[in-house]
Amino acid sequence: MEFETAIALDRSNARAFFQLGQTWMWLGQPEAGIPYVEKAIRLNPHDQTLASHHATLGLCHLLLGHADQAIDLLRKARAENPRSYGFHLWLAGALGFKGDLDEARTALAEAIKLKPEMNSLKQMRASSVGNSDYVALREKTFYVGLRRAGMPEE
Numbered sequence: 001m002e003f004e005t006a007i008a009l010d011r012s013n014a015r016a017f018f019q020l021g022q023t024w025m026w027l028g029q030p031e032a033g034i035p036y037v038e039k040a041i042r043l044n045p046h047d048q049t050l051a052s053h054h055a056t057l058g059l060c061h062l063l064l065g066h067a068d069q070a071i072d073l074l075r076k077a078r079a080e081n082p083r084s085y086g087f088h089l090w091l092a093g094a095l096g097f098k099g100d101l102d103e104a105r106t107a108l109a110e111a112i113k114l115k116p117e118m119n120s121l122k123q124m125r126a127s128s129v130g131n132s133d134y135v136a137l138r139e140k141t142f143y144v145g146l147r148r149a150g151m152p153e154e
Helices: 003-009 016-026 030-043 050-063 068-080 085-098 101-114 121-127 132-140 142-149
Strands: none
Touching: 003 030, 003 101, 016 050, 030 050, 050 068, 050 085, 050 132, 050 142, 068 085, 068 101, 085 142, 101 121, 101 142, 121 142
């Protein structure tokens, strides 16, 4: 993988660590991605895209069924960038997965307000990236949470 080569050439390349962590997540191996994203944060704790780092970690934990960790990280990401519909959406999924339905519905409503066309699971699936392992994890965690929060299938 090119990111591994970049890391081998420069062990302080926070961007490469982050991208490798994201890649593992999209390959359906979020547990393998977590240490790389955490390392990216340690290497560059003031990165302008830190919200994305926290959101990616949160999504990794959600995909693994670690709702409490996911919620903490996704709340942090949302606070760092409240204009990102994705952060609200992922938080809604994590909260719904855990069963905190009132807050999940509020987060879902904010996500849809920011991006109205992303208003169904059908739309979510159409815009999703990742391989079949990643998609399977999303179905078992994130989409379950979104359904509980009130997101319709179509």
